[in-house]
Amino acid sequence: MRKLVSIILLGALAFGLVQAVKKIPFGVQKTKVGKYYVERGIEDTGSSNIVTSVVLNYRGFDTLGEVTILFAGAIALGAVLFTGKKRIEREVYPASPILSTACKFLFPLILLFGAYIFIHGHLTPGGGFQGGAIAASALLLIFLGCPGRKTDGRKTRLMESLGGIIFVLAGLLGLAYGGFFLFNFLPKGTVNNLFSAGIIPVLYIVIGFKVASEIAGILDNLFGETE
Amino acid sequence: MAIAYILIILMILCAVSVVFFKDLLNAVIALAAVSLIASVLFFLLQAPDVAMAEAAIGAALTTAIFIVAVKKTKRYENEKIS
Amino acid sequence: MIFYIGSFALVLTGLYIAAAKKNLIKIIMGLSLVDTGVNLFLISIGYIKGGTAPIFSNAAIPGKTMVDPVPQAMVLTAIVIGLAVTALALSLVIKAYYHYGTLNVRKIKELKW
Numbered sequence: 001m002r003k004l005v006s007i008i009l010l011g012a013l014a015f016g017l018v019q020a021v022k023k024i025p026f027g028v029q030k031t032k033v034g035k036y037y038v039e040r041g042i043e044d045t046g047s048s049n050i051v052t053s054v055v056l057n058y059r060g061f062d063t064l065g066e067v068t069i070l071f072a073g074a075i076a077l078g079a080v081l082f083t084g085k086k087r088i089e090r091e092v093y094p095a096s097p098i099l100s101t102a103c104k105f106l107f108p109l110i111l112l113f114g115a116y117i118f119i120h121g122h123l124t125p126g127g128g129f130q131g132g133a134i135a136a137s138a139l140l141l142i143f144l145g146c147p148g149r150k151t152d153g154r155k156t157r158l159m160e161s162l163g164g165i166i167f168v169l170a171g172l173l174g175l176a177y178g179g180f181f182l183f184n185f186l187p188k189g190t191v192n193n194l195f196s197a198g199i200i201p202v203l204y205i206v207i208g209f210k211v212a213s214e215i216a217g218i219l220d221n222l223f224g225e226t227e
Numbered sequence: 228m229a230i231a232y233i234l235i236i237l238m239i240l241c242a243v244s245v246v247f248f249k250d251l252l253n254a255v256i257a258l259a260a261v262s263l264i265a266s267v268l269f270f271l272l273q274a275p276d277v278a279m280a281e282a283a284i285g286a287a288l289t290t291a292i293f294i295v296a297v298k299k300t301k302r303y304e305n306e307k308i309s
Numbered sequence: 310m311i312f313y314i315g316s317f318a319l320v321l322t323g324l325y326i327a328a329a330k331k332n333l334i335k336i337i338m339g340l341s342l343v344d345t346g347v348n349l350f351l352i353s354i355g356y357i358k359g360g361t362a363p364i365f366s367n368a369a370i371p372g373k374t375m376v377d378p379v380p381q382a383m384v385l386t387a388i389v390i391g392l393a394v395t396a397l398a399l400s401l402v403i404k405a406y407y408h409y410g411t412l413n414v415r416k417i418k419e420l421k422w
Contacts, residue, residue: 006328010321017317026310027358034355034377038363041378050363050375051276054382066386073393080400117279125275125364129389133283140291191365211389215288218396222295228311235315242322242342251334258338261319265345272312272352273362273376280388285345288392296334296399300406304332 046188047122047197055127056200060182064167067210071164074214081221095145103145110138118208122197128204132211139216143223151220156213163210170199170206231271238264249304251297259290312353319346333402333412337395344391348384355380 029035037050037058045053055063094100117124118131142149174183182199189196241260248254262285269278319342326339355377363378402412409417 003329006325009328010325013324014317014321021313021317024313024354026313026353027356029357029374029377030354031377031379034379037378038375042365048365049276050365050378051381051385054378055385059382063386066390069390070393073390073397077393077397077400080397080404125362126279127276127385129385130276130279130283133280133288133389133392137283137287140288144291215392218393219288219291222292222396222400232311235311238315239318239322242319245335245338245342246322246326246330251332254335254338258341261342262345265349268312268315268349269352272356273360274352274355274381274384275362275364277348277352277381277384277388280385281345281348284388284392289341289395292392292396292399293334293338296403299403300334300412304330304335 042191045184045197045200046191047200048192049122049125049127052122052127052200052204053197056203057182057184060171060203063207064171064182067164067167067207070211070214071160074160074217077218078221081224093147095147100146103141107138107142110141111135114138114208114212118204119201120194121204121208122200123192123194128207129211132208133215135208135212136215136219139212140219143219150223151216153217153220156217156220159213160210160217163206163213166206167203167210170203174199228271231268234264234268234271238268251302251304252294255290255293255297258293259286262286262289312349312356316346316350316353319343319349331414333405333414334399336414337398337402340398341391341395344387344395348387351380351384 024030037054041050041053042048045057047053047057095103114131114133114135116131117126117134118128121127121131139151171182174185175181177183177185184198184200186198186202188198195201238261241257241264245254245257245261248257262281266278266281266286269275269281323339323342323344323346326342327336330336330339357374357376360374360376363375363381405417406412411417
């Protein structure tokens with residue numbers, strides 16, 4: 001009965017969606033703002049990855065809001081799972097030496113790859129969000145492969161707070177120098193160099209650390225044994 | 228773009244199989260397969276940034292979180308088997 | 310056009326799971342499928358036939374056609390937020406399981422429909 005009602009409702013929804021989407025053509029230029037960003041992006045920001053310049057320069061204020069949502073989600077997860085009791089330290093039986101040695105060998109390499117991605121965010125595909133996620137997956141490998149090891153919750157919280165503070169401070173410095181929030185006050189340099197595009201690499205490195213420590217905090221809260 | 232048709236059909240098959248699996252671990256693996264194929268489709272649509280994010284987050288971290296949740300609760304969908 | 314069909318199939322499948330299933334973890338899997346489908350739809354709206362990825366490998370060459378960078382920037386952050394939202398929902402499910410001892414929506418009185 002429930003399934004029948006759901007299928008009928010979804011059929012009506014699908015009919016409406018098809019009627020709406022039939023008018024949207026596939027594969028043609030639809031907005032003028034995208035064309036403007038592609039044509040003028042390099043002169044305006046000095047970053048050769050246009051997606052990065054949209055995320056951090058044209059719409060940097062939105063990114064600050066999104067980072068705040070991520071922060072609020074991590075805090076709420078910690079508040080939901082907090083019980084007030086002490087964590088049960090279950091006796092861990094160690095993994096096999098092959099597994100733990102391989103994890104310890106791979107861990108710095110994956111961290112290095114994540115750092116490479118978020119440092120070169122303005123030159124190659126990638127950036128702070130992707131690099132932070134890759135660094136957090138290195139921490140996930142440690143959680144799974146080396147039982148008994150975990151991240152220090154106080155340090156990850158400190159790191160993510162520092163990241164947020166540096167982001168806001170960079171925006172306020174831009175306000176003081178150029179007259180609006182997140183103004184690009186550092187020199188732009190030559191395009192396609194590592195030291196170019198002003199404050200964009202700084203902000204992306206900060207976002208990388210922030211995302212990595214936030215996801216590590218989420219994983220630590222979920223893996224922890226309570227009750 | 229002939230490969231896009233094959234990938235999309237595979238992706239829809241994986242998504243429909245999430246409905247029918249009774250073992251939640253199988254459903255989690257099907258969900259990870261949907262994310263992985265979606266990241267290849269993002270790459271075909273000329274969005275390498277988004278493909279990288281989807282491969283790292285959708286296919287790796289989300290799967291890990293779901294598996295932890297399944298481990299802390301019950302494994303089968305109808306709880307009589309447990 | 311096939312991309313639109315694929316993304317709508319994902320969205321409808323996810324909504325069906327969220328409406329008809331009784332297991333709480335499966336409902337959240339359906340919401341995650343809806344997330345992926347919407348992201349795929351936004352990216353396929355921004356695609357331009359014959360366009361390249363919006364990255365200049367050599368700055369001296371002016372851009373030919375490039376795909377629209379704005380949906381990509383939106384989806385990039387939406388994926389990361391989706392992870393946080395999924396983790397929050399799963400933590401609520403774990404707490405509900407500790408409290409009621411079941412994952413079945415019909416047996417939890419406050420969640421019945």
